[in-house]
Amino acid sequence: MDAVDGEPGTVRPGGRTARVRESVLRAAGDALVEQGFNGLDLADVARRAEVGKTTVYRRWSTTAGLVADLLTDMAEQSEPRSDTGSLDEDLRANARLVVRTLTDARQGPLFAAVVAAATCDRRTAEALHRFYAVRIEEWAGCVDAAAGRGELPPGTDAREVIRAVSAPLYYRLLASGDPLDETVADRAAAAAAVAARAGVYVS
Amino acid sequence: MDAVDGEPGTVRPGGRTARVRESVLRAAGDALVEQGFNGLDLADVARRAEVGKTTVYRRWSTTAGLVADLLTDMAEQSEPRSDTGSLDEDLRANARLVVRTLTDARQGPLFAAVVAAATCDRRTAEALHRFYAVRIEEWAGCVDAAAGRGELPPGTDAREVIRAVSAPLYYRLLASGDPLDETVADRAAAAAAVAARAGVYVS
DNA sequence: CAACTAATGGAACTGGAGTGCCGTTATGGA
DNA sequence: TCCATAACGGCACTCCAGTTCCATTAGTTG
Numbered sequence: 364m365d366a367v368d369g370e371p372g373t374v375r376p377g378g379r380t381a382r383v384r385e386s387v388l389r390a391a392g393d394a395l396v397e398q399g400f401n402g403l404d405l406a407d408v409a410r411r412a413e414v415g416k417t418t419v420y421r422r423w424s425t426t427a428g429l430v431a432d433l434l435t436d437m438a439e440q441s442e443p444r445s446d447t448g449s450l451d452e453d454l455r456a457n458a459r460l461v462v463r464t465l466t467d468a469r470q471g472p473l474f475a476a477v478v479a480a481a482t483c484d485r486r487t488a489e490a491l492h493r494f495y496a497v498r499i500e501e502w503a504g505c506v507d508a509a510a511g512r513g514e515l516p517p518g519t520d521a522r523e524v525i526r527a528v529s530a531p532l533y534y535r536l537l538a539s540g541d542p543l544d545e546t547v548a549d550r551a552a553a554a555a556a557v558a559a560r561a562g563v564y565v566s
Numbered sequence: 567m568d569a570v571d572g573e574p575g576t577v578r579p580g581g582r583t584a585r586v587r588e589s590v591l592r593a594a595g596d597a598l599v600e601q602g603f604n605g606l607d608l609a610d611v612a613r614r615a616e617v618g619k620t621t622v623y624r625r626w627s628t629t630a631g632l633v634a635d636l637l638t639d640m641a642e643q644s645e646p647r648s649d650t651g652s653l654d655e656d657l658r659a660n661a662r663l664v665v666r667t668l669t670d671a672r673q674g675p676l677f678a679a680v681v682a683a684a685t686c687d688r689r690t691a692e693a694l695h696r697f698y699a700v701r702i703e704e705w706a707g708c709v710d711a712a713a714g715r716g717e718l719p720p721g722t723d724a725r726e727v728i729r730a731v732s733a734p735l736y737y738r739l740l741a742s743g744d745p746l747d748e749t750v751a752d753r754a755a756a757a758a759a760v761a762a763r764a765g766v767y768v769s
Numbered sequence: 770c771a772a773c774t775a776a777t778g779g780a781a782c783t784g785g786a787g788t789g790c791c792g793t794t795a796t797g798g799a
Numbered sequence: 800t801c802c803a804t805a806a807c808g809g810c811a812c813t814c815c816a817g818t819t820c821c822a823t824t825a826g827t828t829g
Contacts, residue, residue: 375775375826383777399686401604401630406816415778420817422776427604472685478740479682483602492743499742526744527757530737531730537681538736539702539729540695550766554730557764558757578796578805586807609786618808623787625806 372422386412387419388433395430395476396469400483403476405429427484430477434490437477444502450509451556457502458528458548465536466543478537499525506559515559520566527555527564574625589615590622591636598633598679599672603686606679608632630687633680637693640680647705653712654759660705661731661751668739669746681740702728709762718762723769730758730767 372380390411394403403426409416423429445456464470481491499522506521531551535541558564575583593614597606606629612619626632648659667673684694702725709724734754738744761767 371776378826379824380776380826400682401686404816416817417779417819418777475685479603479685482678482682482740483604488743491741495742523753526737526742527734529741530733533741534729534733534736537685537740538694538732539698540691541729550726554757554761554766557761557766561760563753563757563760574806581796582794583796583806607786619787620789620809621807 370422383412383414383418384422384432387414387423387429388436390414391429391433392469392473395433395480396472399472400426400430400476400479403429403480425484427480427487430480431484431487431490434477434487434494438490438494438497441497441501444505446505446508450505450514450559451552453502453505453509454524454528454552454556455549457505457525458532458552459545461529461532462543462545462548465532471536475536516562516565518565519559519562520564523564523566524555524559527558528552586615586617586621587625587635590617590626590632591639593617594632594636595672595676598636598683599675602675603629603633603679603682606632606683628687630683630690633683634687634690634693637680637690637697641693641697641700644700644704647708649708649711653708653717653762654755656705656708656712657727657731657755657759658752660708660728661735661755662748664732664735665746665748665751668735674739678739719765719768721768722762722765723767726767726769727758727762730761731755 372384387408390408391403393411394408405419405423405426406416408429409419412419419429423432442460445453447453447456465474477491481488502525503521506515506519506524509515510517510519510521528551531554532543532548535543535547541547575587590611593611594606596614597611608622608626608629609619611632612622615622622632626635645663648656650656650659668677680694684691705728706724709718709722709727712718713720713722713724731754734757735746735751738746738750744750
């Protein structure tokens with residue numbers, strides 16, 4: 364007499380099940396990097412992960428569902444932000460980190476593919492938004508600290524400042540295609556800092 | 567004895583061929599809006615356009631190729647920029663136009679889908695980059711005019727200012743998922759103007 | 770260290786995307 | 800107006816992603 368068990372993999376999450384998930388997520392990342400979201404298919408992921416095709420379909424159903432799970436996994440691996448004691452330096456460190464990530468041979472295509480996946484599926488989009496909410500919240504600490512030191516007008520929306528740093532970098536990666544380098548990173552950080560000091564992000 | 571004919575549709579581009587292209591591109595847009603790029607398939611587009619499946623495969627080959635052509639078509643329909651005589655107002659007009667477009671029930675999903683398509687295919691990405699290059703160039707005129715009036719430091723990179731206006735809006739649409747409204751538009755425009763005046767975009 | 774059963778994986782099946790062939794339509798030039 | 804042929808469209812075919820079924824493996828509990 365079974366009660367509800369919801370999704371497969373929830374009752375016995377350890378051992379083999381965990382190994383399968385890890386292997387499948389890694390394979391999914393590889394496939395996304397090589398072929399983009401459109402080229403992602405579950406049968407191929409199963410082959411790469413050396414896992415039964417049935418298993419992948421049963422646990423993730425669709426490519427969008429698989430990417431959503433991959434994003435959940437990515438959100439858990441958050442690096443700590445820098446804290447140099449200067450707003451300009453912290454924002455520059457953030458901008459340079461984002462540029463390094465987006466120009467990385469693996470991470471860059473992966474992020475592009477993940478954004479593409481999110482445009483096709485509501486649950487994947489939510490997972491992506493959670494991912495960014497975590498990162499933004501983490502780095503917003505720099506801005507709050509600067510505000511505490513009196514570097515910024517009171518009432519400054521810290522999260523909005525952090526978004527302003529990343530935005531030009533993602534815009535280039537996804538939309539305009541203009542080059543991404545350290546100069547661009549520093550300019551994005553400088554623009555956000557100037558605007559924040561001028562009170563543009565006071566809510 | 568035929569010479570080279572390159573792609574089909576290039577030797578007799580008028581009449582039926584043109585009607586087919588128009589019909590297929592409209593159907594492709596509809597499909598992208600309803601199902602996103604991942605749900606796009608050429609057989610379905612052919613049915614919607616009431617055109618032979620073979621024709622669509624012969625002329626566009628892949629979904630990415632079809633989107634690339636759609637982008638070329640979109641790039642040709644460029645609206646003229648505003649020219650109010652004030653940098654702040656012009657940038658605000660631009661930001662509000664972008665927000666109106668990205669929150670439009672048809673255009674919003676269409677832009678998201680088109681960006682997704684560009685992440686999967688090199689030629690589609692090039693078409694997208696050309697599309698934005700045209701728009702950016704058009705609006706850069708506002709910035710050059712402002713520089714001419716002495717509102718901005720000499721050497722200001724006009725295109726970079728325009729990119730700075732759009733970037734936060736696209737970042738919200740594609741990555742963070744934060745709301746898009748007129749307040750956000752005005753803030754994006756204000757931030758770009760402040761940073762530009764401070765000389766951040768002097769190259 | 771059993772025993773129960775969650776979870777995996779192989780194998781056979783199916784539906785529809787994508788292809789090739791060829792007759793039909795209608796464009797553009799003379 | 801008429802001809803050569805570019806371009807379209809129907810049909811039959813292939814191939815593989817996605818599904819179903821059931822036997823096998825191995826977590827988890829007591």
